[in-house]
């Protein structure tokens with residue numbers, strides 16, 4: 078498990094807030110490093126289609142609209158799982174729990190059988206919902222827009238459920254839990 082984050086007032090990083098530590102032209106590595114300062118949760122996007130089960134770890138998940146209920150995420154055009162998810166009737170969003178770092182790593186690794194030994198059950202329309210996740214959603218892909226090397230994906234949500242627990246978080250390239 079990764080480190081816990083401490084946002085207390087005594088945290089030296091917090092005391093130093095506002096001090097400029099680095100300014101540079103944004104090459105891709107800098108862009109990744111700087112945008113990685115935005116702390117997120119971690120989800121696994123899943124689907125069951127004629128191609129079989131598919132899924133990938135994703136941190137670009139976000140709530141997009143309330144009426145209608147829409148969420149979005151971006152999917153890399155290099156992903157081998159995204160084309161399978163796109164072809165499925167429904168998409169599952171598994172918001173990972175703090176104890177699911179190993180799962181996040183498995184679903185971020187291309188080419189392996191990500192569902193081997195995985196406990197899951199189908200959502201009402203068949204998307205795999207992973208046991209132990211903090212929350213689940215299911216919906217249909219209603220829009221895909223290409224932007225550079227990613228597709229911006231919009232999903233209309235028709236099923237939600239949540240569980241007790243705390244989130245797995247991702248910050249500056251590392252996993253963590255809320256302290």
Ligand SMILES: Cc1cc2nc3c(=O)[nH]c(=O)nc-3n(C[C@H](O)[C@H](O)[C@H](O)COP(=O)(O)O)c2cc1C
Nearest residue numbers: 133134135136137151152153156157158184185187
């Ligand atoms: C914490 C984390 C967040 C990620 N977020 C995304 C994302 O938002 N979109 C995406 O396409 N890939 C994301 N990835 C990378 C994919 O998980 C990875 O490229 C993909 O699963 C590779 O396997 P595949 O070829 O089966 O798709 C993320 C990886 C990690 C570790």
